[in-house]
Amino acid sequence: MLTWHKEIIIPTAIDRVWNLFELDQIQRIMPNVVKHKPLEIKEEVIGSTYEQTYREGKRTETYIVTDIEYENTKQKKHKKVEFALAKAFKIQTAFTLIKLDDKSTKFIYTGQNEGLNLMGKTFIKLGSKKRNDKVVDAFVELVRSEALKDS
Template identity: 45%
Template sequence: MIQWKEEKTIEAPIETVWELFKDEHIKAIMPKVEEHVLIEKEEHEVGAMHRQTYREGKRLETYTVETLAYEDKETFKVKRICFVLGKAFEITLGFTLQKVGGNQTKFIYEGQNKGVNFIGRAMLKLSRPKDQMNVVQEFMDRVESEAKKRA
């Protein structure tokens, strides 16, 4: 299993950053997501389900994303999701935003990637931690870049 928890202060209002995690803007911060469709409940509800299609090179992978937590307060916002990718990895992601000042937001990105079968566990053991952390950092940088563009 691979786990991470990283944080970054973004020079943008909390509402601007939060907008990026809503359905209509998700492709801006997750460009490999080709389709993100609500299939159950409302996007802001715990238990909401989305059908998501992700492109990795020429391969398309479709899976169901479940919202595990959703909190939208003036100074604190949380979205936590979970999905199984390729029938091999159970991925849980958490996005927490805290208002630091009028124009600053603390962004906390945490998650885990767990192999659900022999192949998934083996692939995670063979992966390099540095490569995994590069993916985490690239995502955080993309969120910061998109938020600054919209601020």
């Protein structure tokens, strides 16, 4: 299993950062997600599902994303999702925002990628932690830069 945990401070209001995780804004921080269609939206958010299509080069992959944790208060915003990718990986990612003050927000990005079958487990074992860290760092930086554009 591959896990990650990255924290940064973004010098802007918590709601500006949280807005980037809304349905109509998601492609700003996940440009490879070419489709993000709600399938079932639950009032309490947890259990909501979305069909998401991801493109990398010429390859596209479509999967179902499920909200498994959700919190939205003035001080803390949190969303955790999970999905199975290519029947080989079970991926969970969590986005947590903590209001430090009116002009600064702590952004915590955590996740795990678990192999579901021999191919998935082998791929994760052979995969580079350094390469995964680069992907995580790039995502966190993109969230920071997009949030600052809205400031």
